Amino acid sequence: MxxxxxxxxxxxxxxxxxxxxxxxxxxxxxxxxxIRQGEINRETQFILEKAGMDKPELRTEVAGENxxxxxxxxxxxxxxxxxxxxxxxxxxxxxxxxxTTTNPxxxxxxxxxxxxxxxxxxxxxxxxxxxRPIATLMLxxxxxxxxxxxxxxxxxxxxxxxxxxxxxxxxxxxxxxxKNLLIAKTDIEGLTPAELVEKDLKAYPFNDRQVIVGQVExxxxxxxxxxxxxxxxxxxxxxxxxxxxxxxxxLTDITTSTTxxxxxxxxxSKIDAHAESGxxxxxxxxxxxxxxxxxxxxxxx
Amino acid sequence: MxxxxxxxxxxxxxxxxxxxxxxxxxxxxxxxxxIRQGEINRETQFILEKAGMDKPELRTEVAGENxxxxxxxxxxxxxxxxxxxxxxxxxxxxxxxxxTTTNPxxxxxxxxxxxxxxxxxxxxxxxxxxxRPIATLMLxxxxxxxxxxxxxxxxxxxxxxxxxxxxxxxxxxxxxxxKNLLIAKTDIEGLTPAELVEKDLKAYPFNDRQVIVGQVExxxxxxxxxxxxxxxxxxxxxxxxxxxxxxxxxLTDITTSTTxxxxxxxxxSKIDAHAESGxxxxxxxxxxxxxxxxxxxxxxx
Numbered sequence: 001m002x003x004x005x006x007x008x009x010x011x012x013x014x015x016x017x018x019x020x021x022x023x024x025x026x027x028x029x030x031x032x033x034x035i036r037q038g039e040i041n042r043e044t045q046f047i048l049e050k051a052g053m054d055k056p057e058l059r060t061e062v063a064g065e066n067x068x069x070x071x072x073x074x075x076x077x078x079x080x081x082x083x084x085x086x087x088x089x090x091x092x093x094x095x096x097x098x099x100t101t102t103n104p105x106x107x108x109x110x111x112x113x114x115x116x117x118x119x120x121x122x123x124x125x126x127x128x129x130x131x132r133p134i135a136t137l138m139l140x141x142x143x144x145x146x147x148x149x150x151x152x153x154x155x156x157x158x159x160x161x162x163x164x165x166x167x168x169x170x171x172x173x174x175x176x177x178x179k180n181l182l183i184a185k186t187d188i189e190g191l192t193p194a195e196l197v198e199k200d201l202k203a204y205p206f207n208d209r210q211v212i213v214g215q216v217e218x219x220x221x222x223x224x225x226x227x228x229x230x231x232x233x234x235x236x237x238x239x240x241x242x243x244x245x246x247x248x249x250x251l252t253d254i255t256t257s258t259t260x261x262x263x264x265x266x267x268x269s270k271i272d273a274h275a276e277s278g279x280x281x282x283x284x285x286x287x288x289x290x291x292x293x294x295x296x297x298x299x300x301x
Numbered sequence: 302m303x304x305x306x307x308x309x310x311x312x313x314x315x316x317x318x319x320x321x322x323x324x325x326x327x328x329x330x331x332x333x334x335x336i337r338q339g340e341i342n343r344e345t346q347f348i349l350e351k352a353g354m355d356k357p358e359l360r361t362e363v364a365g366e367n368x369x370x371x372x373x374x375x376x377x378x379x380x381x382x383x384x385x386x387x388x389x390x391x392x393x394x395x396x397x398x399x400x401t402t403t404n405p406x407x408x409x410x411x412x413x414x415x416x417x418x419x420x421x422x423x424x425x426x427x428x429x430x431x432x433r434p435i436a437t438l439m440l441x442x443x444x445x446x447x448x449x450x451x452x453x454x455x456x457x458x459x460x461x462x463x464x465x466x467x468x469x470x471x472x473x474x475x476x477x478x479x480k481n482l483l484i485a486k487t488d489i490e491g492l493t494p495a496e497l498v499e500k501d502l503k504a505y506p507f508n509d510r511q512v513i514v515g516q517v518e519x520x521x522x523x524x525x526x527x528x529x530x531x532x533x534x535x536x537x538x539x540x541x542x543x544x545x546x547x548x549x550x551x552l553t554d555i556t557t558s559t560t561x562x563x564x565x566x567x568x569x570s571k572i573d574a575h576a577e578s579g580x581x582x583x584x585x586x587x588x589x590x591x592x593x594x595x596x597x598x599x600x601x602x
Contacts, residue, residue, distance in 0.1 A: 095405045104396045104412030111405030121426045 002032045002088060003059075004068045007077040009201060010036050012044045012185075016141035017070040017115040018056055020134055021091060024119060025068070027128035032068075035059040037079060041199065043144060046184035051136035071115040073097035073107075076203070091118050094289070113158040114145035120161040135168035140181060147185075147217070147254050148178040151286045182254060186219040193230040197238070197249055204293065206300060209245035211267075212238065213296065215288050217254050224251055228262065235264035246300060250292050252285070259285040259292065267300055274299065303333045303389060304360075305369045308378040310502060311337050313345045313486075317442035318371040318416040319357055321435055322392060325420060326369070328429035333369075336360040338380060342500065344445060347485035352437035372416040374398035374408075377504070392419050395590070414459040415446035421462040436469035441482060448486075448518070448555050449479040452587045483555060487520040494531040498539070498550055505594065507601060510546035512568075513539065514597065516589050518555050525552055529563065536565040547601060551593050553586070560586040560593065568601055575600065 004021045006014030018034035025032035034056040040048070048055055063084035073090050074097030075082055087099060089106040093115050110118050116138040123130050130138075142162055146154035149162075162174070171177045188196060201214040218224065224231065235247040246265040253259070259282040263271055274280055285291045305322045307315030319335035326333035335357040341349070349356055364385035374391050375398030376383055388400060390407040394416050411419050417439040424431050431439075443463055447455035450463075463475070472478045489497060502515040519525065525532065536548040547566040553559070560583040564572055575581055586592045 093405070096401060096408060098401070100397060100399070104394070105410065106412065107397060107408050107410035109406065109408035111407065125422045125426050 002030060002066045002068055003062060004032060004034045004070060005059075005062065005079065006036060006070050007072040008037045009198070010038050010040060010044070011071075011200060012041070012047055012144040013115050013141045014071040015040055015044045015056065016047060016137040017091065017119055019053060020116055020119045020137050020141075021068055021070050021089075023131070023134050024122055024126065024128065027123070027126060033057070035062075042187045043181065043185040046181065047137065047140040047144070050140065051133040053133050053137065069099070070119075073099050073109065075099060091115055091122070093118060110157075111155075113151065113154040114142040116141035116145075117155075117158045117161045120165065121157075130165070130168050132168065132170055135165045136171075139165040139169045139171065139177075143178055143181055144185060147286055148182060150254065150257065152290050153287050183219070186217050186223070186254065188216060188218070188223055193227055193234045196224070196227070196231060197234050202288070202293075206245070206297070210242070211246045211248075211265075211296075211300070212242075212244055213248045213250065213288060213293055215250040215252060215292070217252050219253070219255055221251065221253050221258075221260065232262050232264060235262060239265040246296075248296065250282075250285075250288055254286060257284050257286050258282070261292070270299055271296075303331060303367045303369055304363055305333060305335045305371060306360075306363065306380065307337060307371050308373040309338045310499070311339050311341065311345070312372075312501060313342070313348055313445040314416050314442040315372040316341055316345045316357065317348060317438040318392065318420055320354060321417055321420045321438050321442075322369055322371050322390075324432070324435050325423055325427065325429065328424075328427060334358070336363075343488045344482065344486040347482065348438065348441040348445070351441065352434040354434050354438065370400070371420075374400050374410065376400060392416055392423070394419060411458075412456075414452065414455040415443040417442035417446075418456075418459045418462045421466065422458075431466075431469050433469065433471055436466045437472075440466040440470045440472065440478075444479055444482055445486060448587055449483060451555065451558065453591050454588050484520070487518050487524070487555065489517060489519070489524055494528055494535045497525070497528070497532060498535050503589070503594075507546070507598070511543070512547045512549075512597075512601070513543075513545055514549045514551065514589060514594055516551040516553060516593070518553050520554070520556055522552065522554050522559075522561065533563050533565060536563060540566040547597075549597065551583075551586075551589055555587060558585050558587050559583070562593070571600055572597075 002025055004018045006018045022032045022034040036056045036058055037060050040055050060079050061081055062079045063081040065085050066088050067085045068089035070091045073092045087105055091108045093112050108118050120138050142158050146158050166174050196216050197214045199216055204211045239247050244265055246267040248261055248263040251260040261280040303326055305319045307319045323333045323335040337357040337359055338361050341356050361380050362382055363380045364382040366386050367389050368386045369390035371392050374393045392409045394413050409419050421439050443459050447459050467475050497517050498515045500517055505512045540548050545566055547568040549562055549564040552561040562581040
């Protein structure tokens, strides 16, 4: 039995790709089961309903198990007891992390927009049938990770995969599908400031200190207009409680590709020069991986 | 321009896969060029003649270049100045080595019998045309690395690739093709003892010391019957000149899957109990990676 596990604080790609990789391994005649390390978000819920699939079982212990990693290759994003598991496979579209193995493993790592784009190509490689639910999961994950093709992380391979997957998923009006997906993606109604910061939060070790950068994708900045103070207070609280050097939150309007950056912590003064009247706007910025975090690395260095 | 470079002391897979990866990158519309780090062996010469291809340019400096690695993922097997190059891709069928990157890269790592089997599947993924010379290179590399399917490293994926590649390469009589390939593989006429030890020599760091294990593939043990003393003397010379803890040479009769192990060095006494009258025979042993070196690791530990 192979457990397929996405990263902590799972996004739609991490959940969908775990289910898709389970299907790929089963198509090879192996026993496999997707699991998840945390709660799913509203967009993922929307996708699972479209696909008619149940969410993977919540499970954070993998000691003694054979596992595949999807959507990450650094151990910090895996289950806490990952060192006691045998990693047999990795499918990821990020940089090569710190996983090392004594035995040969499969590693399918490709700098495209979404892990599901790689899995789609692995299905082609295997000549394995792609069912309608699995096509729906891959299609949705790619459109989510690339923000409907708008993100700079999107590649031709992602677009090709969507073009081939849409008919398999029974999606005739792709624009309408993208619109509904992005509405689900940007639905933050009722979330507390702490939940917003945590929604898609990543920790980065930097210059021997710890930095966190969250991101909230929005249909309009108005959605958070009256929560700015509370969000900044939450960043400040995390800095003191977790001894962080810097904490930031990208508020990203995905319809205008504009990001407002909120930030706190002892390194904040390095950023201040880029703000106007305390408001830091990053034009044409959708991606934390390709834009937000690289820019921050340069300014914080 | 991407330089595609196989490992030091190149075998047929390392040379063929570099040329095949060059073709794959060109099919993607990129500029690419295969290079090699050392002289080609007689089997590789035979393959290149069959394919009608020239050998890659000899080049051991890659500083400042964009590179792909084929058939290895540990830096020690790469060019000495590899740290000054930008690694953009890895295609390998061994364990995941010590390469780390700051930027996303492609890594196609799969525990099959041959790097060319992975490249064949990447061609399928790209829907790229496989020309007759490129099919010949992949077919030959797979048959070489799997010793005509006899090696325990051989998988169904390797056999499937050969079945699809043989017609593309215009090979009608596969058994005859394998026979001629293995004749070229086991042609050691005129090689000195030092050249035999060096023919396919790998260094392994082990318990803070250095160990080397070479392998010579033979059609019959008679080919080296009168050179045993000279080969052992060469192993002894290397131990003292290079401060090695242990030096071994696998003499492998590929027609009977029998290996005789010659060995020298201060750790030799750990092995002696397994020899009879000073002769150590390993039955059913073709593969250094899957059989010879794992067994030695256990005994030397």
